[in-house]
Amino acid sequence: MFARLSFLVKNPLIFKVLAYATGLLYIYLFVMLLFFPSSFLQDLGLTGSESTFTLARRASMLMLGFAVLSISGGNAPPSAARQALILAISINMAGFAVMGTYEYFRGTVNSSILQAAAIETTLAVAYFLLWLAGKALPYAKDPQ
Numbered sequence: 001m002f003a004r005l006s007f008l009v010k011n012p013l014i015f016k017v018l019a020y021a022t023g024l025l026y027i028y029l030f031v032m033l034l035f036f037p038s039s040f041l042q043d044l045g046l047t048g049s050e051s052t053f054t055l056a057r058r059a060s061m062l063m064l065g066f067a068v069l070s071i072s073g074g075n076a077p078p079s080a081a082r083q084a085l086i087l088a089i090s091i092n093m094a095g096f097a098v099m100g101t102y103e104y105f106r107g108t109v110n111s112s113i114l115q116a117a118a119i120e121t122t123l124a125v126a127y128f129l130l131w132l133a134g135k136a137l138p139y140a141k142d143p144q
Contacts, residue, residue, distance in 0.1 A: 007133075008129060008130050008133040012077075014130070015074070015076075015082075015086075015130060016074045016075065018123075018126055018127070018130070019070050019071065019073055019074035020070075020071060020074050022070045022089060022093075022123060022127075023066075023067045023068075023070035023071035023074065024067075025119070025123075026063045026064070026066045026067035026070060027063075027064075027067045029060070029063040030060045030061075030063035030064045030067060031060075032060075033056045033057060033059050033060035033063060034056075034057055034060035037052070037053040037056035037057060038053065040056065041053075041056065043112055044109045044110060044112060044113055045108075045109050045110030045112070046108070046109060066089070066092065069085060069088075069089075070085075070089060073085045078134060078137055082134070083131060083134045083135075086127050086130050086131045086134065087127075087128075087131045089123070089127050090123075090124050090127035090128045090130075090131060091124075093120045093121070093123040093124035093127065094120070094121070094124035094128075096116070096117070096120040097116075097117045097118075097120035097121040097124060100113040100114075100116055100117040100120065101113070101114070101117050104117070
């Protein structure tokens with residue numbers, strides 16, 4: 001089943017472009033959360049306070065860490081470590097998408113979150129397909 005997805009792993013450019021694009025997204029989020037938390041929150045329809053600005057600035061450091069992981073991992077050859085990176089980013093993006101959509105339906109944020117959720121869902125699926133494709137490779141097998 002996973003063998004059909006092997007073309008995703010065989011072409012190193014696919015992972016590289018995806019990793020760099022994701023890294024740029026994380027850098028954008030880092031900059032917005034660190035330097036412009038009020039604007040970022042207002043764009044989502046949230047009212048900012050000193051508490052939310054503090055949390056946004058702290059969350060920016062997570063975005064910076066993921067940016068470094070994504071960009072520096074962009075040249076990683078297929079391996080168990082790359083598989084772990086791919087799965088982590090997939091779960092992170094899926095979590096962003098689910099939470100954004102959940103908050104939209106709760107009425108906490110405005111409809112602009114749906115654009116973000118669409119991008120996050122696309123990235124989550126792309127990374128998940130890469131992860132599945134990597135499962136078919138020899139390094140992903142359990143040692144016997």
